[in-house]
């Protein structure tokens with residue numbers, strides 16, 4: 001099974017692309033959804049967050065006030081890193097189980113939609129990296145429009161990620177999304193054609209039926225990534241800001 005890491009920057013269009021892929025039958029594992037499940041009431045992450053931020057971080061129904069938590073962590077790198085340390089291990093575990101389930105079902109391709117694929121180093125663990133790209137200015141405009149946020153709020157979220165242009169060197173495939181939604185559909189079709197080619201004829205069936213062959217091909221495709229040097233360290237701040 002080919003595991004494809006779908007990434008990009010905030011509001012570059014990952015969810016739009018993953019919805020188009022889902023409509024074409026591809027299984028999608030969405031890290032944002034897993035991150036929301038990881039902090040539901042009753043989880044250890046929820047308890048840790050309430051302990052650190054106090055009950056003021058809760059809505060009246062007991063769920064986390066995500067807007068408040070977002071405002072706190074996207075304006076403070078230390079708090080954001082702390083939250084990442086609490087939530088990311090749970091997301092990674094859930095993602096691994098999701099991939100295993102897709103493999104057991106005999107899927108040929110499994111898409112993992114992870115906004116922070118490059119920043120967290122998870123790009124080294126997927127067969128192909130797909131970056132959904134748009135210019136930083138369009139990204140900011142779409143983010144402000146979607147979330148109804150000010151330029152300052154949108155910039156603080158954007159600045160907590162590696163600049164989108166710096167994600168491009170990691171990409172095996174780029175989905176350009178600076179045009180219309182119709183053009184994005186065309187780009188997604190091109191991606192599907194490439195993924196069909198990448199997932200390699202009947203090899204996947206052999207890999208599925210005979211797991212040692214699957215492990216061999218898995219290691220063969222991942223080893224070059226493990227040996228690859230990081231393309232510049234991410235400091236958590238947009239360069240030049």
Ligand SMILES: CC(C)(COP(=O)(O)OP(=O)(O)OC[C@H]1O[C@@H](n2cnc3c(N)ncnc32)[C@H](O)[C@@H]1O)[C@@H](O)C(=O)NCCC(=O)NCCS
Pocket residue numbers: 009010011031032035039066067069070073080083084087088091114115116157160161
């Ligand atoms: C801070 C929180 C509560 C804000 O929630 P909110 O509903 O407003 O945003 P949502 O979760 O839908 O995320 C929207 C987008 O923000 C960006 N984003 C989210 N968390 C982070 C982060 N820690 N660092 C950088 N960008 C982030 C991603 O592009 C994501 O797609 C939430 O984002 C969170 O718990 N973040 C930590 C977990 C995380 O890193 N999630 C990203 C996927 S693993």
Ligand SMILES: Nc1ncnc2c1ncn2[C@@H]1O[C@H](COP(=O)(O)OP(=O)(O)OP(=O)(O)O)[C@@H](O)[C@H]1O
Pocket residue numbers: 008009010011012013014015016017032115142143146177178179180181182184
């Ligand atoms: N080509 C496009 N033209 C106009 N609007 C678009 C286009 N592509 C996406 N959008 C809009 O831009 C916003 C961001 O897109 P989307 O939610 O898919 O991004 P995302 O990368 O998944 O964001 P996040 O990182 O927050 O999950 C949405 O409101 C979406 O409808």
